[in-house]
Amino acid sequence: MTLAIIDSGGANIGSVIHALKRLGAEPVFTSAADTIRTADRVLLPGVGAAGAAMTRLRELGLIQCIRELQQPVLGICLGMQLLFEESTEDDTPCLGIIPGTLQKMKSSEGIRVPHMGWNTTTSQRADPLLAGLPEKPWYYFVHSYCAPIGPETLATCLHGESFAAIVRQGNFCGAQFHPERSARHGARLLANFLELT
Amino acid sequence: MTRKASNLARRIIPCLDVRDGEVVKGIQFRDHRVMGGIIELATRYSAEGADELVFYDITASPQGRSVDSDWVSLVAEVIDIPFCVAGGIRSVEDARKVLQRGADKISINTPAVQRPGLINELVEEFGSQCVVVGVDSVLQDGVWTTRQMTGIPDQMQQTGRTTLDWIEEVVQRGAGEIVLNCMGSDGTRQGFDIKQLKAARELVNVPLIASGGAGNASHFIEVFEQADVDGALAATVFHNNKVPIPALKEMLSAAGIGVRL
Numbered sequence: 001m002t003l004a005i006i007d008s009g010g011a012n013i014g015s016v017i018h019a020l021k022r023l024g025a026e027p028v029f030t031s032a033a034d035t036i037r038t039a040d041r042v043l044l045p046g047v048g049a050a051g052a053a054m055t056r057l058r059e060l061g062l063i064q065c066i067r068e069l070q071q072p073v074l075g076i077c078l079g080m081q082l083l084f085e086e087s088t089e090d091d092t093p094c095l096g097i098i099p100g101t102l103q104k105m106k107s108s109e110g111i112r113v114p115h116m117g118w119n120t121t122t123s124q125r126a127d128p129l130l131a132g133l134p135e136k137p138w139y140y141f142v143h144s145y146c147a148p149i150g151p152e153t154l155a156t157c158l159h160g161e162s163f164a165a166i167v168r169q170g171n172f173c174g175a176q177f178h179p180e181r182s183a184r185h186g187a188r189l190l191a192n193f194l195e196l197t
Numbered sequence: 198m199t200r201k202a203s204n205l206a207r208r209i210i211p212c213l214d215v216r217d218g219e220v221v222k223g224i225q226f227r228d229h230r231v232m233g234g235i236i237e238l239a240t241r242y243s244a245e246g247a248d249e250l251v252f253y254d255i256t257a258s259p260q261g262r263s264v265d266s267d268w269v270s271l272v273a274e275v276i277d278i279p280f281c282v283a284g285g286i287r288s289v290e291d292a293r294k295v296l297q298r299g300a301d302k303i304s305i306n307t308p309a310v311q312r313p314g315l316i317n318e319l320v321e322e323f324g325s326q327c328v329v330v331g332v333d334s335v336l337q338d339g340v341w342t343t344r345q346m347t348g349i350p351d352q353m354q355q356t357g358r359t360t361l362d363w364i365e366e367v368v369q370r371g372a373g374e375i376v377l378n379c380m381g382s383d384g385t386r387q388g389f390d391i392k393q394l395k396a397a398r399e400l401v402n403v404p405l406i407a408s409g410g411a412g413n414a415s416h417f418i419e420v421f422e423q424a425d426v427d428g429a430l431a432a433t434v435f436h437n438n439k440v441p442i443p444a445l446k447e448m449l450s451a452a453g454i455g456v457r458l
Contacts, residue, residue, distance in 0.1 A: 014299030018274045048324065111203055112402055114326045114373065117427070118206040118248055118457045138206070138457045140279055142301075142326045159203040181279045181301060183243070 001194070004039035006066070007031040008046050008079065009056040016045050016076065019180035023191050033065045041194060042069055046078030050087040050102070050145070053078055054094060067095055072196040073172050080167065080174025081145060089145050098169050100148040111160035114144045119177075121155040121165040129166065129173055129192050130154060137185035139165070139177035147176065206457040207421050207449070208248040208428030209442060210406060211435040213238055214255045215268070215284070220436070235268050236275055242435065243276040245442040248457055250276065251304065251376070251430060253331075254284025273299025281329055287315070289322050296323065304329035304376060307345040310356045310363075313370060320371030325403075330372040334360040334393065335380040341393055344380065360393070361400060368401045375401060376430060379409040386412025386434065394424035406430050414440050414448045421454045 005016060005027045013029060020027045020043075027043070028035060036042055044066065046053050057063055066073070075083045082094045087102035094102075107113040120136040139157075146163035149156055157165035157176070166189075167174040173193060179186035213220045213235065220238050235252070242250055252272070269282055282295045283304035292303045303323075309316050309330055319328045333344040341360035356363075364375055377397050379390035389410045398405055404427040407420045411431035417440075420429050434440040449456045 014270070014273050014297065015301070018299065019277060021274075022277070107402070108202075112404060112427075115203075115205070116326055116373070116404060117208060120204045144326075159205060161202075178279075181277060183246075183277050187277060 001025070001040045002038070003027045003041045003043065003194075004036045005029045005043045005045060006036060006057075006062065006079075007060075008044065008053050008082075009048070013045060015178075016043065016180045019187065019190060020194075023187065023194060025194055031060045031062065033060075033062060036062070036065055037069070040071055041196075042066075042071060042073045044073060044075040044079035044082065046076065046082060048078060049089060050078060050081060050092040050094065051090040053082060054092055057082075057095075063095065067097060070171060072193060074190075074193045075172070075174040076180070077143060077176060077178055080176055081143075081147060083167070083169075083172055083174050084147055087145060097172050098147075098150070098152050098167060098174070100150055100164075102145045102147055105144055105146050105163075106160055108160055113160075114142060115146075115159045116142050118182075119157050119159060121157045121177075123155045123166075124149075124153050127154050127168055128196060129168055129189065131192050133185060133188055133192075137188075139175075139179065139182040139186060141165075141177045143176060147174075204455060206248065206455050207426075208406070209246075209417070209445060209449075209456065210249045210251055210428050210430040211238075211242045211247050211442075212251045212253060212408065212430045212432045214253045214432060216255055236271055238436070239272050239276050239280075242442065243278050246446055246457070247278060247435075247442055248428070249278060250280040252280065252282050252284075253304075254282070269295055269298040269300055283329070283331055287312075289318050292319055292323065292327075296327065302327050302329050302374070304331050306331040306333065309367065310343065310345045310358070313366065316367055316370040316372055320373070325371050325373035328372055329374040329376060330367040331376045331378060332360060332364060332367075333378045333380055336393075341396075361396060364397055365400055368403055372403065374404040374406065374427075376406040376408050379407075382410025383408075385410055388412060388416040389420040389424070389429065391420060391423050394420065394426055398425050404428065411440070414445050417445060418449060418452045418454065421449065422452070 152169040153164040155166040279301040281302040282300040406428040407426040408430040
């Protein structure tokens with residue numbers, strides 16, 4: 001099985017690669033459209049700002065390539081956010097694969113933003129991506145913008161407000177947290193993604 | 198304080214002081230003893246349910262070099278929880294090297310005191326969520342004041358800054374998290390410095406991590422209940438297994454403190 005990790009310009013890619021290797025995958029870190037198009041699985045990671053990431057994908061000529069992918073695709077953190085239509089972070093148009101707009105999270109008494117640390121999720125419907133996970137798994141989150149809950153939401157998370165933590169629309173999946181840094185539950189989610197058919 | 202509108206867990210953070218490739222621990226920042234290998238301890242804590250690890254290269258700043266990042270890649274390979282690297286990061290390039298090798302955050306202390314603008318530069322480049330500022334603080338003439346170069350006792354220096362003013366400044370400059378090392382309590386195992394941590398908590402709304410003084414599980418319950426910190430960091434009690442992490446988390450949970458089990 002071939003697995004392409006899209007080089008979207010973030011600094012911390014090492015941990016994603018290590019996590020996949022621990023699961024026996026041999027990921028290729030690439031920005032080449034052909035490699036991405038022909039891979040069995042595609043991962044879209046992302047750390048940083050939505051605007052910078054979209055600019056980079058556009059410069060690399062990857063926007064259309066990603067939209068047309070048919071194999072299982074997993075967006076992680078900012079990578080999941082990019083699957084949506086738009087982010088209010090610098091009013092950035094995103095890939096538009098999943099409907100909805102990313103909003104800045106609101107801080108309040110006891111609710112600090114960025115949302116940073118371990119939090120639980122609540123699943124909304126069964127899906128092979130969630131196979132074998134407990135009812136309230138723990139994941140490691142680091143983000144300031146969040147996705148609205150919609151029909152493609154598989155699991156929600158609560159931090160001041162509820163937002164989409166795991167999404168899936170056909171072959172496109174997304175996780176707002178960092179599965180590569182989320183101990184055994186994160187590893188299970190990644191393993192489930194590698195096994196999607 | 199309860200967090201009804203969030204299940205965000207309070208964090209338990211073992212701290213590994215690294216010197217010459219080994220994990221060491223001193224008493225009040227002096228008399229360091231070797232506690233074990235970096236990878237061995239990192240693997241153990243990760244498996245035991247630690248929420249995050251902090252590695253302090255305690256000799257990096259006094260020796261005027263930045264962190265030797267080879268072991269950072271090794272740690273990133275074996276653990277699946279977030280970790281932070283501290284010690285001698287003086288520039289955006291130093292930080293980039295450590296982050297590229299797989300660290301999730303970088304923590305700065307002495308270099309921030311020497312050139313506070315570094316905090317802004319790091320935040321601009323990597324975002325607040327990556328940038329932790331460590332503050333070493335000691336009570337002097339009734340006022341909490343900060344120290345720098347704490348890795349080597351003979352080079353430890355006053356900074357001319359009071360702790361609370363400095364904490365406010367680093368948050369204004371964009372720091373995403375504060376680790377407050379209460380040096381009066383460090384290594385004494387008599388409990389965290391609740392009074393000082395509470396004073397810091399009232400000042401800032403970014404995550405605050407308590408450090409220094411943990412001796413038993415009750416100390417952790419106290420600091421979360423009384424000082425409302427987001428995480429508690431300790432070294433000795435974890436290294437010598439006086440406070441095993443799984444049992445500590447069960448106790449915290451039973452006390453009504455939200456932790457990841």
